[in-house]
């Protein structure tokens with residue numbers, strides 16, 4: 001049995017725990033600063049709880065799910081007992097080298113950039129590892145993270161791009177869904193109907209692309225008949241240069257992530 005400890009039982013940790021604990025081979029234990037949140041996690045998730053130090057002693061893998069500003073305090077608290085354990089940080093913008101500075105270069109460290117969609121088991125995450133993480137450790141981490149969605153390994157110097165795409169992405173997609181909904185209301189749909197259709201269209205299109213070999217360009221062709229409604233709409237995308245808007249969106253988010261990581 002693998003023992004996985006979660007330090008910090010806020011939004012992200014709770015979502016990850018909920019997804020991971022569906023696999024009975026993982027034993028989960030958690031700790032948190034305030035009693036109210038740990039009691040809530042204990043009750044809702046039906047997991048054992050303890051303090052940070054005891055959690056580290058009892059776990060093989062330790063997920064650090066505190067805010068970036070609280071990370072150094074937690075690392076200093078646990079550093080003496082993390083030998084041979086896998087430390088997994090989900091804190092946005094905290095580099096592996098910064099973690100190594102506090103707990104040592106010879107410790108096993110994984111840095112994950114998750115996204116909010118882990119709440120429904122559809123996380124799009126990327127992770128990077130330091131040199132002490134061996135193939136077997138990586139397989140274990142991969143399996144754990146994939147319980148909450150997908151997780152792909154990348155070079156750490158690409159993490160800002162991941163932050164822009166899948167970290168901030170749920171907000172960009174939600175923004176689009178809102179606008180598709182509001183624009184359709186103008187032509188007689190009720191808010192409720194427009195919203196449900198918009199969500200299902202984004203969801204269904206993603207599912208179609210994910211589950212078939214159809215490429216986005218092919219799908220566009222499949223839906224576009226000559227002089228038809230889709231072509232009329234897509235012409236506006238081209239005329240208003242939607243591609244440039246999206247390019248600028250990702251660039252701004254990427255640049256901000258780089259600035260915050262300094």
Ligand SMILES: NC(=O)c1ccc[n+]([C@@H]2O[C@H](COP(=O)([O-])OP(=O)(O)OC[C@H]3O[C@@H](n4cnc5c(N)ncnc54)[C@H](OP(=O)(O)O)[C@@H]3O)[C@@H](O)[C@H]2O)c1
Nearest residue numbers: 008009010011012032033034065066067068070091092116
């Ligand atoms: N939310 C997202 O979409 C998202 C996406 C990617 C990455 N992340 C990363 O995920 C991490 C967690 O985010 P979140 O949204 O889940 O934050 P959150 O809800 O605020 O959870 C953080 C938890 O850490 C606890 N904590 C603080 N100091 C602690 C300590 N010394 N020992 C034990 N627990 C401590 C807090 O407890 P108290 O409340 O009692 O102080 C809180 O429950 C962040 O580092 C963030 O960068 C979040």
